Amino acid sequence: MAKMSMSKLGSNIGTIMFVLAILKNWFPQELGDIKRHLQRLIRYLYPYITVTFDEYYHVNDFVRNVAYTAIERYLNAHFSPRAKGFRGGVIGGCKSVFLDMDCYEEAIDEFEGAKIWWSSRDGEMPCFKLTFHRKHKDIITQRYLQHVVDEGRAISIQRRQRRLYTNTAKATWTCIAFDHPSTFDTLAMDPKKKEDILNDLITFMKSEYYYKSIGKTWKRGYLLYGPPGTGKTSMIAAMANFLKYDIYDLELTSVEDNTTLRKLLTHTSSKSIIVIEDIDCSLYLTGQRKKKKDEVPVKKVDAMDKKKKGSEVTLSGLLNFIDGLWSACGSERIIVFTTNHVEKLDPALVRSGRMDMHIEMSYCCFETFKVLAKNYLNIESHELFATVSQLLEETNITPADVAGS
Structure with a gap:
């Protein structure tokens, strides 16, 4: 009824305006004031x-x-x-x-x-x-x-279709569709640890106003460490699928210098996970930093020597983006480092505020084995489970080895 009334009123107004347009040709000067008053009246009545x-x-x-x-x-x-x-x-x-x-x-x-x-x-x-x-x-x-x-x-x-990005030699991002099937349901790890990570992610998603209130950039860092084959990559994929974030897989060794790194990172989007895998192998970012008296004097190098030398990204350049002034260029982002040797990392890289949550991806325990049995064999109990539980307490074996055996 309201829509019909509105259409009828609009039709009547249209008729009035049509008549005025015709009369204007006959009495252009006299109708000028009348038209303005009618327009005010129409605006008032409509x-x-x-x-x-x-x-x-x-x-x-x-x-x-x-x-x-x-x-x-x-x-x-x-x-x-x-x-x-x-x-x-x-x-x-x-x-x-x-x-x-x-x-x-x-x-x-x-x-x-x-x-x-x-x-x-x-x-x-x-x-x-x-x-x-x-x-x-x-x-x-x-x-x-x-x-x-x-x-x-x-x-x-x-x-939207989520994307997996990687950096090119020309300091740009290229991407493909991200269709990794890993989820927290299929992730083979201790259920209690998995629950803690999920709760942390949920809290992060809901904390925009909290971060603003304390004057910090809305971001969070996760350090995944443990032997190869313990599920670090699967964890990143599960996080992306849960949060519905894009992934930027940053290969530091192909980044020329700190300026190029800054350019790449400022071109990442919000609602994304920035990943640096095997950071202990990425440039000279590990171990204790040299004291001034031990530092090698800076030598001038020509363009050819610089090209042979490779990447000149420094630890300070990376840290400046993680929590320095440049960290404010974007929001709702997660930064993930993975490493097989956590003891090699510089303490400045993994302190709280940079890597907020340290997650050990460890060897297969019985709870992890049960997840694998459910994923691969669709069984939740078996007469051999007790034997498997005892054997897993006596040996170190990764989830990848268990799944492949």
């Missing part, structure tokens, strides 16, 4: 407000309107079942097919007692139009629009 959200900020702009994208996701999630026309798409290597509302569809929403009309338009500048009664202006502008954007962003994160 009870609805319309807000337009264009897909791009300008016709020739390449930057998509963030609000438009969020609205698109929100409307598709809530109103696509009622639509008559759809656009199809695929996510994650043909593993998930989705349907979006087609153009020119309409939707009616309600929020805190306010009725809202949404419509879409295609063409040179696609857009969404939001119409509501002006008495609900505060509700719409102060709460509803933020609700739509927040929920739309959350849906986009759920739907």
Whole structure:
């Protein structure tokens, strides 16, 4: 009924404006003042407000309107079942097919007692139009629009294909789709330790305002250490799948110097995990730093010598990004170091505030074995389990060796 009244009122106003346009040709000067007064009257009588959200900020702009994208996701999630026309798409290597509302569809929403009309338009500048009664202006502008954007962003994160990035010799990132199947359910490790890590990740995700209140960048560091084959890489994949974050796998040995490192790291996105695997093997970042009297004098080197020398990334250059001034260039990021020899790492690299949580990825225990038995054989109990438990207490064997045996 309200929509019919709004359409009827709009039609009447359109008729008035048409008549005025004709009369203007006959009495141009006299109608000028009358037209202005009529426009004020129409604005006063017309009870609805319309807000337009264009897909791009300008016709020739390449930057998509963030609000438009969020609205698109929100409307598709809530109103696509009622639509008559759809656009199809695929996510994650043909593993998930989705349907979006087609153009020119309409939707009616309600929020805190306010009725809202949404419509879409295609063409040179696609857009969404939001119409509501002006008495609900505060509700719409102060709460509803933020609700739509927040929920739309959350849906986009759920739907998007996650990426695995690696750095190139030209100091840029290249990526592929990230489809690693590891999850915390399939991760072979002690259940109590797994629960502690999950709780820590959940706390981190919900701590944006806490980090702001204490004046720190919203980031967290994890050090994964232990013998090869204990599941460090699987842990990183499980973290990414749980958080729905992209992964940036940083190969330090191919980074020319601190400036290049800074350029790479500032081009990583929020909601991502930055990984440096086997950091004990990455450049000279391990062991105790030399005292001044033991330092070798700096020698001038020409371009050819510098090229042969390789990477000149330093420990201080890496630390400056982890928690120095450059650490504020981004938020909601996790930094993960892995190592097989934790004792070799410089204490400055792994102290609290840089690597906040140290996670030992150890040899296979009986609880870990039960996870592997469930994953590989789909069994949760067996008459040989008691024997296996006793043998695992007497020997050190990695989960990778158990799974491959």
